[in-house]
Amino acid sequence: MTAATPPPPRATAPERELGLPQREFSPLARAFNVVVVVVPFVAFAFAVVLLWGGIVHWTDLALLAVFYVATVLGIAMGFHRLLTHRSFQTTTWVRALLAVFGSMAVQGPPIVWVADHRRHHTFADDEGDPHSPHVPHGMWRGLLHAHVGWLVGRSEPSDPLRYARDLVKDPLIRRIGALFPLWALLGLALPALLGFVLTGEPEGALTGLLWGGLVRMFLVHHVTWSVNSLGHYVGRRRFRTTDRSSNVIALALPSLGDSWHHNHHAFPRSASHGLRWWEVDLIGLLIKAMERVGLAWDVVEISSEDQRKKEVA
Numbered sequence: 001m002t003a004a005t006p007p008p009p010r011a012t013a014p015e016r017e018l019g020l021p022q023r024e025f026s027p028l029a030r031a032f033n034v035v036v037v038v039v040p041f042v043a044f045a046f047a048v049v050l051l052w053g054g055i056v057h058w059t060d061l062a063l064l065a066v067f068y069v070a071t072v073l074g075i076a077m078g079f080h081r082l083l084t085h086r087s088f089q090t091t092t093w094v095r096a097l098l099a100v101f102g103s104m105a106v107q108g109p110p111i112v113w114v115a116d117h118r119r120h121h122t123f124a125d126d127e128g129d130p131h132s133p134h135v136p137h138g139m140w141r142g143l144l145h146a147h148v149g150w151l152v153g154r155s156e157p158s159d160p161l162r163y164a165r166d167l168v169k170d171p172l173i174r175r176i177g178a179l180f181p182l183w184a185l186l187g188l189a190l191p192a193l194l195g196f197v198l199t200g201e202p203e204g205a206l207t208g209l210l211w212g213g214l215v216r217m218f219l220v221h222h223v224t225w226s227v228n229s230l231g232h233y234v235g236r237r238r239f240r241t242t243d244r245s246s247n248v249i250a251l252a253l254p255s256l257g258d259s260w261h262h263n264h265h266a267f268p269r270s271a272s273h274g275l276r277w278w279e280v281d282l283i284g285l286l287i288k289a290m291e292r293v294g295l296a297w298d299v300v301e302i303s304s305e306d307q308r309k310k311e312v313a
């Protein structure tokens with residue numbers, strides 16, 4: 001008698017609902033990542049040519065600014081500080097809005113983003129970190145891998161059931177994640193629509209799509225990715241951590257505070273990433289303001305004594 005052949009592993013309900021391949025990325029998912037990297041880059045180059053020729057309207061720049069701030073808030077405040085690290089709590093509608101804005105940045109659905117980022121903290125700059133510039137070794141190869149190579153060349157997704165089980169069980173976040181293509185398209189359609197409404201010209205829709213949609217996506221991508229690459233390569237350190245994270249001052253404003261990345265690795269749950277008065281952290285200030293008006297609570301703060309204890313002597 002032979003033992004019965006065990007049935008092949010089947011996707012569990014949450015995996016199916018997330019639409020995630022558990023063992024490897026499909027060629028389609030990888031092709032999507034390539035498109036999402038290349039198209040905004042080409043659009044940015046085209047926009048620079050238009051700018052050079054003086055063909056830009058104030059409505060285009062206003063749309064760029066509004067959608068830039070909304071989607072950086074979605075990623076850095078929503079996906080990162082709220083969902084990944086639970087640095088603060090907020091109302092259901094703010095949580096939903098931040099998750100939608102983050103999805104409009106087109107860096108993946110919230111659960112996928114959070115799983116990758118928690119895995120980054122678990123293995124920080126060691127084997128298993130999905131985007132460390134120090135694995136693989138070699139300066140340029142490492143930086144390129146941490147910046148964008150890990151997105152287009154990877155074969156294995158971070159397991160959402162291992163790294164983001166809390167969110168897999170969260171019906172709101174799961175539902176928003178399932179509608180990810182809709183939010184990504186909305187991030188392009190809304191600036192096009194507003195461009196048309198504000199200028200009253202069909203051309204306004206096209207330039208709105210270009211600046212508020214694609215150029216904005218390009219800038220937000222590269223600021224976030226620079227925190228992954230440069231934020232583990234150049235800049236200052238002052239705490240004892242086992243990784244090679246660094247504070248990148250030049251990105252403090254465009255990242256709205258997320259580039260105080262070494263502070264963040266030292267105290268991952270802190271709602272403020274800027275820990276000194278001059279470390280400008282607009283998101284940290286916004287969370288404090290929301291706390292004052294009752295829109296945020298359970299805001300994690302690190303006492304100056306705990307900071308001092310971790311400082312390099």
Ligand SMILES: [Zn+2]
Pocket residue numbers: 120228231232245261265
């Ligand atoms: Zn990091």
Ligand SMILES: [Zn+2]
Pocket residue numbers: 080084085117121264268
């Ligand atoms: Zn983090």
